[in-house]
Amino acid sequence: MISRLKLMDFRCYGSFSWQIPQQGAIILGNNAQGKTSLLEAVCFLLRLQSPRTARPGPLAAHGKQAFGIRGELTGQARRILWTPDAPDLRVNGEPRKDQRSYLADSYPVVWMGNDDLSLVQAGADARRKYMDFLGSQWHPGYRLALFSYRRALKTRNYLLKHRHRDKLQLDAYTRQLALHGTELKSLRASLLTLLAPHITLAYRSIGGREEQVAVAYRASEEGDLYERLCAAVDRDIRYGQTQNGPHRDDLDITLNGRSAAQFASEGQQRTVAISMKLAQSSLLTEETGHTPIHLIDDVFGELDPTRRVAFLQSLPADAQSLITTTHLDWLHDTPCPLPSFRLEDSTLKPL
Template sequence: MLSSLRLQNFRCFDALALEVPASGAVFVGSNAMGKTSILEAVCVLVRLQSPRSSRMGRMVQVETPGFGIAGDCWESDRQVRFAARKGLTMKVDDEAVVKQGDYLRAGGLVVWMGNDDLELVRGSAKVRQRYLDFLGCQVDPVYRDHLHRYQRVLKARNLLLKDQFPREDELAAYSGLLVQHGNYLTSSRKQLVALLEPEASTSQATVSSCDERVGLEYVAGSGDDLAASLEMTAERERRLGQTVAGPHRDELRLTINGMAANDFASEGQQRTLALSMKLAQGELLQKQAGRLPIYLLDDIFGELDPSRRNALMAALPKQAQKLITTTNVDWMDDDFAVIEMQSLVAR
């Protein structure tokens, strides 16, 4: 899928050029050597977003004007550049691509697994919303359009609500747009959750080697009728100065054997559930999009016992490319190309 990767002024790297085997590679080294940054760069190249930061500027090497990422993938040469003044620019086979949606539609898919995934179970509803949004944007290009428009409308509507005397005609116009895009997001998320639940339950049983039944329930914070909810919460919105109904308030409830996973599951069960959610994401991407994603596994094995490590590796699709970071490979039985971070030029 990804045969080469080239970086310039990205995070700790002045410059980096890698050849990547079709099956993938394991990047081995101590902390703060740039292992995670390599996986992050792949994610930005493929999906134009980072799992570590919402701001591209934070990935620019200090005292440089911007970063560049390029790679040979999906039989094309892809390039992504970011500079503070120009923003994000993209090329495919040296031809400029103006719209991010066009770049993404012709590209690939990604599943990211990291230590922070435990927040999928323990964290706030926002974390689980981002999980669904990352999946939704890859499965359905229209989802991404609705998500970005909803976010822009929500921001504008909240600014209007902060006025002492908000203009009712403008508020009504924003409410109509919020309902239009919000209904699409809520409907799509519900469908994704229904498809994810059996995949997550299967993955949980596989990785844990126990009969653990996973439950996923999507709860729309606005109920079944967003327009009606906006009318009911109008007085509260004006008092608080913000929109209190819509997909930004939705929740994804996770259970194991009928019990709330964040309250009653052990840490081992929670970690396995987080991994199972990501494995389910990969299965759904393959089935819905018809293509295998790249699996990016960032230093997740230190917190897993040997049986769960081996079960996770066995659960990953054999034909999928896997890029893995770890501090040592003593536990690994699989035949992966090992790349020592000390051999790479980093600052």
């Protein structure tokens, strides 16, 4: 768990410090006050990823080129000084040479946001991000396979777009892409096999019904990936990009055997999405031995009272949960489950 968070020139925060309660907290505030940015800072500190942007540049405060995040956690202190040239990553004062070594002993994280409905309703990209965020925390080889695949894909696409391409070089990167893509595909399939029963259990605990939810991995290509890429090379040249591979994979989500995107109600879809995130939590706890820190961004206002209570009860008792909200009306007569703070003018005050 994280006990203290310090920020420097991060988003709307010039300088910020917060002593975080052991069990977590509810952060109350109006829109555009920086509530989500606090959760985002914790996520970036622990995973070097933001759920809001693919690049770290926008995390710096307006007019700034660099930002800093420091966190004190159980048994370790983490510090990031991010600059355009090279980030300075440290754990317990010792520099880590790269992102991989920085993340090797970090804590797992589960992010739950108001846009999680996109896991069911939107295109495949949202579901691949879901798999990759979880997979990179689940298995040490997953992040490496994903990084290697993306690097080979970028280079191969560059070669496909240029008229005077070197065919031998194109084939070399096709082989690299197939190698890392096959590894990534295998890891994703194994991950979904482990994850599926966790999703089923989470859905039953929240939905309170005997509906059958299922999530299955759907690869864009079957068979030998290198052979499939070679067979499609003329088409890839026409399009100027690689048309098939793990970057086109998806998840099939069904409820009672029918597409959840097409046939489930919005309430059922929200329950599926929340179940998928709770499944991340229980799987990571089971696989890593650490209960993830839960970062929950403004989701309770979208749930009906029954699902809201069930969701709160489904959060692990030993998890540290940081929850943002614009109001506490959704509690109704339920006692506030966590210490509460009001955020205003970049300052947190206990309620």
